[in-house]
Amino acid sequence: MTQASSVLLSHLQEAAKDFCSAEIFASAPEHFAIGDPWLLASCVQKAIRRDELLLARRAAHHLLKLDPQRLWRRLLTIGLEDIGIGDIAVAAELVGLASVPQARRLFGGNEAAL
DSSP, rough: OOHHHHHHHHHHHHHHHHHOGGGSSOOOOOOOOOHHHHHHHHHHHHHHHHHHHHHHHHHHHHHHHHOOHHHHHHHHHIIIIIIGGHHHHHHHHHHHHHHHHHHHHTTEEEEEOO
């Protein structure tokens, strides 16, 4: 593990405590009736751009069930394209969660990290 990875993991360990205590994350959202991974990935990104957290979570959880690799790749893109320098800490956390499976395990697995 590189030094950058261990620093990121340490940061995510601390952040996990705050993330998991937020009320909005108490339960997984309902799934969509559609099952097209391309549409779901697009929906996640557009909902994040529009600050529609519940819609983004709903689409992301459904995509996680259908195609987890596509979801994590799309979240990497979102972190770099849509969040980027607007909030570098959030972008780094998202990139860390999307690219380091060990980071997701800190949150209790893929679904909890999402």
